[in-house]
Amino acid sequence: MGALIWHVCVIAALSSLSRAAPVSNSFDVVVGSPVFAPLGPKTTLPCWLNPSESAEAMDIRWFRQTHFDTPVLLYHAKAFDETTQDSSYTGRVSFGLKDAESGGLKTGDVSLELATVTLQDSGNYTCYVSSDRIYDSSSISLIVTKTGTSPLLSAVWKEDKVNVSCESEGWHPEPSLHWSDAQQALTSKNTKYSTDSSGVVSVHSWILVSSSSQVSCSIVLSGAEAKEARMRLEKPPAAESGSSVGGWVVSALLLAVIAVGVGWFCFKKKGKKARSEGDNAEETDRLLQIGVIQPTNHSTASKNYVNVTLDDVDPQILTFKKGKFRDAPGIASAGQKVTCLTATKGTPCFSSGRHYWEVSLGKETVGIKQSWWVGVTSLTKIPRDISPTAANGFWFLSSSPDIAESFQFNHAPNVLLPVNTQLQTIGVYLDYDNGELSFYDVTNKTLIGTLRTKFTKEVFPFFNPGLGDAAPMEILQREEAGENSSMQNSTPLSNDGS
Structure with missing residues (x-):
């Protein structure tokens, strides 16, 4: 000292x-x-x-x-x-x-x-x-x-308003967070920062918006490019306003396509108690209070790979060859549509545990599939004239040319996820016990979005190749599936053994 x-x-x-008397060659x-x-x-x-x-x-x-x-x-x-x-x-x-x-x-x-x-x-x-x-x-x-994770948005319906939360972690120094809608900047008085022992900063903000709006949350460091997540909300029809959906989580990097894997037996675990409808309402309130629930990252989800196969394929409705399937010739109407006519389920079914599967969309000669549904269903047989809502036992992500540059969950209120690239392979992760259904861009290993709900019945992998879309779906299977299975060294297998 x-x-x-x-x-x-x-x-x-x-x-x-030196200041008082400068010297030469100073x-x-x-x-x-x-x-x-x-x-x-x-x-x-x-x-x-x-x-x-x-x-x-x-x-x-x-x-x-x-x-x-x-x-x-x-x-x-x-x-x-x-x-x-x-x-x-x-x-x-x-x-x-x-x-x-x-x-x-x-x-x-x-x-x-x-x-x-x-x-x-x-x-x-x-x-x-x-x-x-x-x-x-x-x-x-x-x-x-240090640039943090892409913002995650969650939306919880509350009467004629929507509580939207934005959360991100892994920043340094403290970033700026900005809300906006389609017309103007929005101000939130509920923004909190936290710093861990290593100096890394997390930020969490939430805001109440009108029932029909487009909301954007951007997070940025000085002099750097912002990371942004956007969500478009549409007020549900009166008949569905009582939907017990807990909430949605949306990633800023919305880049993927859908992949579904397949096997043919039902995973069950004894002693699991079904939750009541009252629990759903309590969960909605809890989500409203705490905002975002962090979804599972792709590397963790993919460790739970399970092979999925198609179940009861009707050759008059779907063509299936070497693992690829699409609508059968002669049933397509004008344009590319997605209806329950071409919807099908896979096996195994699940009533507990964590499971992950993948599906490839399209091929080089015909391009990327534009019309599809991928998710899960609780129905053992799918009627052709049913409305595919959560109340009827459907939970899925969809794509349609009618909805430009967006994916959509099949829930009311409608949540449209902006898309900034064409998806080639999509991963689906089901955490049955925790009510998580997540979708990933497998190529970039990024989250597309997460649906939070309550499952009270066994569910099956669910997918739909649409009508009039020439690009096929291809079910991807792995030689080694299950906990800690190798993803990188596995090879796709076609379901007909070829």
């Missing part, structure tokens, strides 16, 4: 003298603007002498705040001196270049290059340069950034 005080006093005295130490650096890669803190002159024979010290005696980097007598260096920077620092045209030390560029940037590296750094006649110093800020 005594040495530090001595250094500070000398610096102050020399600074006063220089100023100049630094750049604050540096925003992503977590992980290397970064450079620019510092140089003005006017330009060689710094090869000068002493150069980079240190943080008051840690003059334990520098980040010390260059003395034309060599690096690591005897007093802060141990957390050992092997991570060197001289860098402030720009591509820089000549390095020969031209007075004493910039600090820092490798393997960590959150703990955030803060102020002092660039101190001295010769046998003069010294100067200047400080620069390093702001280490």
Whole structure:
């Protein structure tokens, strides 16, 4: 501490003298603007002498705040001196270049290059340069950034209003969160931030909006591109306003297509007690209070792979060959439609546990399928004239050319999920006991959306290739299915054994 005080006093005295009586060949130490650096890669803190002159024979010290005696980097007598260096920077620092045209030390560029940037590296750094006649110093800020997860939106219907929540985690420093609808920015007084022991920030906000609106939640760090999630809500018909749907969770990266896997026996577990309709109402209120329930990520969900097969395929309705199926010739009406006529279920059925399956949509020669339903159903036989609602035992994600650039859950109120790419393979994850049905873009391993509900009966994989859509669905199976099954090294099998 005594040495530090001595250094500070000398610096102050020399600074006063240099300002009062400038000497010839004096220089100023100049630094750049604050540096925003992503977590992980290397970064450079620019510092140089003005006017330009060689710094090869000068002493150069980079240190943080008051840690003059334990520098980040010390260059003395034309060599690096690591005897007093802060141990957390050992092997991570060197001289860098402030720009591509820089000549390095020969031209007075004493910039600090820092490798393997960590959150703990955030803060102020002092660039101190001295010769046998003069010294100067200047400080620069390093702001280490970490972009968090894509925002997750949940919507809970409450009379003529909708409570929409937005949540994201994994940010640094604290990001800004903004709400808007189709016309204007919205203001929420309910935004909370929390920081964990490593310094990573999570944000959670919620807002009450009208029953028919388009809501957007964007989260952004200064100088970086925002991550955004959008949701379009449509007021349900009066006949369905009593729907007991708990809520929806929507991801900002809505990129996928649907995949369904198959096997042919029913998974059951004894002792599971069905929940009452009253529990559904309580769950809705609970969701309203806590907002988002974090969905399962793709890597965790895919560990529960189960092979699924089609059940009772009617050749007059569906054609099925080498694992691919679509509507049979001669039954398609004009345009691409999806009706219960081509809806079918798979096996096994599930009454407990966690299960994951996949389906590929389309092929190179005909493109990506535009019309489909994928999800689960509690019906053992699907009538052709039934309304496919949750009240009738259907829970699924759908796509239709009639709804431009959106996917939709089959629930009231309608929740439309914006799409920014064509889906090639979709993963379906069912956590029966916790009431989670999640859909993923398998190619990008990102969440499309999650449906929260209560299952009181056994459910079957459910899918529909639509009418007049030439692109087929293909059921993907794995040689090793079940807990901890290998996804990367598995190969698709066709259901006819070919």
